[in-house]
Amino acid sequence: MELLFPAVSSSSSQIFATPKFKLPIVSLFHHFHPSNSLLLNGSIPSPSSLAFTSVRPLRNPTFSASQHLKTHRRKPPKLIQDSAQRLNYKFRIRALGKDSDGPSRNIDNNVTLVILSSVVTVVLAVANRVFYKLALVPMKEYPFFLAQLTTFGYVAIYFFILYTRYKAGIVTDEMIGLPKSRFMIIGFLEALGVVSGMYSGAMLPGPAIPMLSQTFLVWQLAFSTLLLGRSYSLNKIIGCFLVAAGVIFAVMSGSDNGQMLSGIGLIWPSLMIVSSAFQAGASIIKESVFLDARSHLKGRSLDIFVVNSFGSGFQALFVFLLLPFLSNLKGIPFSQLPSYLKSGAGCLLNAGSTGSGCEGAPLLPLLYVFVNICFNISVLHLVKISSAVVSSLAAMSSVPISICILSLALPYLPEGVSLSPFFHVGSIILVMGLILYNIPQPLNERSNIE
Structure with missing residues (x-):
């Protein structure tokens, strides 16, 4: 069985926000797991989009337009790193059936x-x-x-x-x-x-x-x-x-x-x-x-x-x-x-x-x-x-x-x-x-x- 997934383009790897009233931002990819994403939308995000956004806790919210929200990128899993080197993502899932060769058959x-x-x-x-x-x-x-x-x-x-x-x-x-x-x-x-x-x-x-x-x-x-x-x-x-x-x-x-x-x-x-x-x-x-x-x-x-x-x-x-x-x-x-x-x-x-x-x-x-x-x-x-x-x-x-x-x-x-x-x-x-x-x-x- 083979499933092919198209490539997903990525945008910038750093997010800048200049709101007048700063509020904590929750990343969309918080606690991301490839298998969960696969089950939800059938596509695999690019490595650059796997960013976990962290926000410094603010004791008192202030009005500031000069501060930037810093984002930190976590190293993507090896599976996605190897796939990112290709032009397109191609996920191949092969099922081990009864006719497959393996140790049990030997x-x-x-x-x-x-x-x-x-x-x-x-x-x-x-x-x-x-x-x-x-x-x-x-x-x-x-x-x-x-x-x-x-x-x-x-x-x-x-x-x-x-x-x-x-x-x-x-x-x-x-x-x-x-x-x-x-x-x-x-x-x-x-x-x-x-x-x-x-x-x-x-x-x-x-x-x-x-x-x-x-x-x-x-x-x-x-x-x-x-x-x-x-x-x-x-x-x-x-x-x-x-x-x-x-x-x-x-x-x-x-x-x-x-x-x-x-x-x-x-x-x-x-x-x-x-x-x-x-x-x-x-x-x-x-x-x-x-x-x-x-x-x-x-x-x-x-x-x-x-x-x-x-x-x-x-x-x-x-x-x-x-x-x-x-x-x-x-x-x-x-x-x-x-x-x-x-x-x-x-x-x-x-x-x-x-x-x-x-x-x-x-x-x-x-x-x-x-x-x-x-x-x-x-x-x-x-x-x-x-x-x-x-x-x-x-x-x-x-x-x-x-x-x-x-x-x-x-x-x-x-x-x-x-x-x-x-x-x-x-x-x-x-x-x-x-x-x-x-x-x-x-x-x-x-x-x-x-």
């Missing part, structure tokens, strides 16, 4: 993107868990081979994608030239998480592993506060703990809670908790990489495949150095590791006599590898546009859904499983935690989503 777009990305992450997390279970049907004798395939295979896949994006101009030299020290720390922490998790997982009962792994979210909250300086409101903290508690109740389905950790030393549950701390620290450092890259890249966003490629590369390097130790943890002597890997590759390809009992390969393992890559990309994208805590909440919310789907009759898993009341209670607690975490905060409160 915030709404960011929230919408985070919600959509969270939904995609949940769907891929569910598919990742389901296909992992299906992939273990043909590869039940070779889970260590499947783990190493994903670790070293992803390095080649990620760097191939990074190379194609670099050739397309999406990834720049500045992105490639970022310091690699943080990527090395990420790979080292993730490798330590794999080793400690595998070592403790070999000594713990199955249901205890996902229960203790929920401390991952608690570690993320602590590291996000210490390393990134974030502060979380009480409802977000309580919501995170409710989500973790809901997952614990869900995975306790069908287990004997009282006897689950009986006869197991304190060191193994503690080591599993430490494993979650390593993984949580790696995710927080990834988030810091995205935040700090904006200053190095002059505001440009860092491509997620740079983080994925170099992080996975250093992780594979440290896992390779620890491979003799890892193979012994899984009951495979290092001298027998080459023959084990060869048999695992034969089962993956479902070739020859080795393929007996490997029905479903290579389709199911390859589906799992593909979905797992998509899931890792989705999680890192969600970390980039929101935070590591939000991505963890999305991944955790997939646990009850995955349990529910895996309880049904599936191809290669025809037998169904009945769910205990713990599962339903845990699902309700988890949903309550997600709702509490996402309760909108007042506008004057600083958002935790970057």
Whole structure:
């Protein structure tokens, strides 16, 4: 909307009066305000006419024709000063409508993107868990081979994608030239998480592993506060703990809670908790990489495949150095590791006599590898546009859904499983935690989503 106002010419800036009988004069523009004048007559006076006339108080009125009334000009507002430099006054009033660009629209777009990305992450997390279970049907004798395939295979896949994006101009030299020290720390922490998790997982009962792994979210909250300086409101903290508690109740389905950790030393549950701390620290450092890259890249966003490629590369390097130790943890002597890997590759390809009992390969393992890559990309994208805590909440919310789907009759898993009341209670607690975490905060409160 645009309103144009014509110029108003001004007369002299000083008023002289020579009345025979002097009386106080009241200025017409006393207490003038541009908006009031605009509403009254639709025109804007000139700067020179904005004079506030002051008259000395006279104790006794006198007849005098020689005295002059002095007037003092107050400095006009800056808006009128700038307009006075033009030949004509042109007031342009623009209304900010719904279609106008502004901070509110950017915030709404960011929230919408985070919600959509969270939904995609949940769907891929569910598919990742389901296909992992299906992939273990043909590869039940070779889970260590499947783990190493994903670790070293992803390095080649990620760097191939990074190379194609670099050739397309999406990834720049500045992105490639970022310091690699943080990527090395990420790979080292993730490798330590794999080793400690595998070592403790070999000594713990199955249901205890996902229960203790929920401390991952608690570690993320602590590291996000210490390393990134974030502060979380009480409802977000309580919501995170409710989500973790809901997952614990869900995975306790069908287990004997009282006897689950009986006869197991304190060191193994503690080591599993430490494993979650390593993984949580790696995710927080990834988030810091995205935040700090904006200053190095002059505001440009860092491509997620740079983080994925170099992080996975250093992780594979440290896992390779620890491979003799890892193979012994899984009951495979290092001298027998080459023959084990060869048999695992034969089962993956479902070739020859080795393929007996490997029905479903290579389709199911390859589906799992593909979905797992998509899931890792989705999680890192969600970390980039929101935070590591939000991505963890999305991944955790997939646990009850995955349990529910895996309880049904599936191809290669025809037998169904009945769910205990713990599962339903845990699902309700988890949903309550997600709702509490996402309760909108007042506008004057600083958002935790970057």
